[in-house]
Structure formats: C-alpha cells, structure tokens
Amino acid sequence: MKKIGLFWGSTTGNQEEAAELIQKHMEAAGYEVDSYDIRSTDLSKMLEYSNLIIGCPTWNVGELQEDWEEVFLEYRKLDFTNITGAFFGAGDQISYSFNYLDAVGLLAKPFMENSGKLIGKWSTEGYEFDESEALEGDKFLGLGIDNDNEEELTEERLASWAEFIKDKFE
Numbered sequence: 001m002k003k004i005g006l007f008w009g010s011t012t013g014n015q016e017e018a019a020e021l022i023q024k025h026m027e028a029a030g031y032e033v034d035s036y037d038i039r040s041t042d043l044s045k046m047l048e049y050s051n052l053i054i055g056c057p058t059w060n061v062g063e064l065q066e067d068w069e070e071v072f073l074e075y076r077k078l079d080f081t082n083i084t085g086a087f088f089g090a091g092d093q094i095s096y097s098f099n100y101l102d103a104v105g106l107l108a109k110p111f112m113e114n115s116g117k118l119i120g121k122w123s124t125e126g127y128e129f130d131e132s133e134a135l136e137g138d139k140f141l142g143l144g145i146d147n148d149n150e151e152e153l154t155e156e157r158l159a160s161w162a163e164f165i166k167d168k169f170e
C-alpha cells in the first residue's frame with residue numbers, strides 16, 4: 001500500500017484537528033498514513049517517506065508555529081529529492097490579513113528549493129486577505145483553512161483538497 005508521512009505542528013489544536021481529517025481522507029483513498037506531531041518527532045523521519053503532507057499554522061505575525069520554528073534551520077537543509085509533498089495551514093485572514101498562511105510559504109519554498117516535488121497548490125478564490133508568503137502567482141502553495149473566521153468551511157475545504165491531491169502522490 002502507498003504510504004504518506006503526515007507531519008504537523010499545532011499550538012491550540014486547529015491544525016491537529018485538520019491533520020486528523022486529512023489522515024481520514026487519505027486513508028479512505030487507499031493510503032497508509034503515519035501521523036507525527038513535529039513537537040516529538042525527529043525531523044529525519046520525514047526522509048523515510050516518498051510522500052509527505054506537512055501542516056503548519058502561522059503564528060506570531062508571519063511566523064511558523066513554535067515547534068516548526070524549533071526545527072526550521074535543520075528542515076531547511078533537508079534534501080527532498082524524489083519526495084512529493086503537499087502543504088496545508090491554519091491561519092486567520094481577518095486579524096492577520098497581511099500575513100495570512102505565511103507558514104505554508106515558509107515551509108513550501110525550501111521544500112521546492114531542495115528538490116521536492118510540490119503538489120496541492122490551491123486557488124485563492126473565496127479567501128479575503130491582503131498579503132501572504134504562501135502566494136505563487138494567483139495560487140497558494142498549499143491549502144489554507146481559517147477556523148478563526150470561517151470554521152464552517154474547514155471540513156469542506158479539507159475534503160476538496162484531499163480529493164485534489166489524492167491521485168498526485170507517487
């Protein structure tokens with residue numbers, strides 16, 4: 001069975017809940033999914049998977065969630081050759097409109113620079129924000145959710161994104 005390593009960090013639980021839902025969707029699509037809280041996981045574990053889903057909320061105005069922040073310097077040095085990766089993040093479009101979803105950009109860019117194959121870019125249609133590090137052209141580098149303002153859309157967004165990425169892994 002094809003495997004996915006799902007690595008996430010979460011301070012107040014939103015990203016964790018989203019990771020649980022993504023895990024369910026990918027398992028329903030036929031993958032074996034190993035889920036890791038980055039707080040208690042050795043980063044090198046990521047390199048044991050050829051398929052990755054990475055989840056990080058944005059914190060502290062444009063920064064990574066604290067557990068990702070801890071490992072970021074090491075993360076930036078990883079070689080992602082032959083690894084396919086998808087990114088998703090929780091954020092707040094209203095209170096942090098100039099930094100919405102920044103963490104997805106902060107993690108997705110080094111992944112691509114270090115030879116990872118990025119999948120799962122997502123349309124910005126339906127989102128309202130001013131600026132984001134996660135933007136590439138008119139798309140986000142991964143899925144954005146916003147439980148602070150649009151919690152009612154989260155399940156649907158996760159389901160649609162899971163559907164979109166499920167055939168794109170190796």
Ligand SMILES: Cc1cc2nc3c(=O)[nH]c(=O)nc-3n(C[C@H](O)[C@H](O)[C@H](O)COP(=O)(O)O)c2cc1C
Pocket residue numbers: 009010011012013014015016057058059060061062063065090091092093096099100101102147148
């Ligand atoms: C102090 C603080 C700073 C935040 N900064 C940002 C930010 O810069 N950009 C953003 O999109 N969301 C920001 N957020 C919103 C969080 O990303 C959002 O609440 C998220 O759901 C938290 O995820 P977690 O529950 O998994 O930790 C911030 C929230 C707080 C409380």
